[in-house]
């Protein structure tokens with residue numbers, strides 16, 4: 001994203017960052033200009049409702065300066081926040097989560113004069129998913145055999161579930177309620193592994209390029225199938241069809257070929273399949289440990305990609321014999337940032353807050369109605385620049 005894209009120049013009052021190993025996710029509330037002067041409507045008892053949009057953006061962590069410029073140019077400038085000794089700076093509290101909330105706290109302080117209000121990463125992920133499932137219609141869906149189906153969320157029968165967040169690494173969290181969760185497992189073979197190995201093996205330069213390659217590839221060129229080992233037949237006694245992958249990248253042993261002799265497309269496809277399959281299987285095993293039937297997958301590794309979702313779904317379906325269900329989330333990559341954002345509401349009524357500094361007060365986030373997606377097509381996943389219509393109650 002161009003940090004100086006003026007489309008985003010608007011008065012921002014709430015901002016949350018999730019600074020991960022690979023990507024920085026930004027969620028901010030942009031009040032509509034058509035309310036009263038400060039964007040808020042007073043509704044009685046000193047409570048005001050501010051209508052606006054939740055906006056999303058992401059940056060590569062290695063290009064953190066772009067993110068800093070984005071915040072400086074599009075957010076601070078338009079929020080009356082000055083650096084370094086500006087009087088309006090305390091109006092602006094920035095929620096931050098992910099490892100980078102610790103790693104880059106000084107950098108943000110030095111360059112922008114803003115201090116992070118840190119939120120725990122796992123806690124934020126759980127808050128983000130619960131917020132989405134309870135508030136945003138058509139958020140969760142299944143994807144199997146090319147069919148996408150939105151899942152109706154029953155608020156009284158939401159827990160327990162397993163959250164699998166596929167970022168650079170993978171965290172698996174058993175969620176039992178609001179704020180009730182336990183990180184039960186994880187694996188270091190995640191999105192970072194896919195991108196890192198992909199870059200080394202295919203010489204591609206970006207995640208999008210790697211995905212594009214994988215679209216065109218055929219994993220069977222490199223993966224050793226059950227049929228390759230069993231002379232073209234199934235191993236039906238243990239339930240393995242001849243087309244099942246017996247060994248990811250296994251053909252490279254017997255092919256006698258150098259890396260350059262494989263098509264990068266096929267390598268990318270095998271890699272994507274290997275990582276997705278492995279995560280699906282580990283997720284299922286952890287769901288089994290705790291008797292969980294519902295597994296929600298998030299994190300930017302998924303990127304709404306059909307092949308990835310299909311592979312994960314098939315793995316969960318296959319291993320659980322149809323008992324467990326893999327579900328995906330439209331705001332997959334923004335779970336932590338959204339969770340940190342919703343933590344504004346956890347702040348207690350502070351008696352010592354100065355009048356009018358409403359951005360520091362208790363904020364209750366509501367998404368308005370059933371048709372609250374302004375730009376997002378219901379079949380697609382979230383892209384930069386798309387927004388959720390919502391309102392914030394400040395009490």
Ligand SMILES: Nc1ncnc2c1ncn2[C@@H]1O[C@H](COP(=O)(O)OP(=O)(O)O)[C@@H](O)[C@H]1O
Nearest residue numbers: 020021022023167168191192195207299300301
């Ligand atoms: N534009 C992108 N650039 C780099 N990686 C991306 C991109 N889009 C998706 N990804 C994938 O998403 C992963 C990061 O997911 P994310 O949930 O943001 O995790 P983290 O918090 O660790 O950065 C990357 O490792 C990569 O596999």
Ligand SMILES: CC(C)(COP(=O)(O)O)[C@@H](O)C(=O)NCCC(=O)O
Nearest residue numbers: 020021167168169170171186187188
């Ligand atoms: C350390 C992390 C929580 C950081 O989160 P991320 O930036 O990858 O989203 C994650 O990478 C992780 O859970 N890694 C797996 C470590 C393990 O359980 O083996």
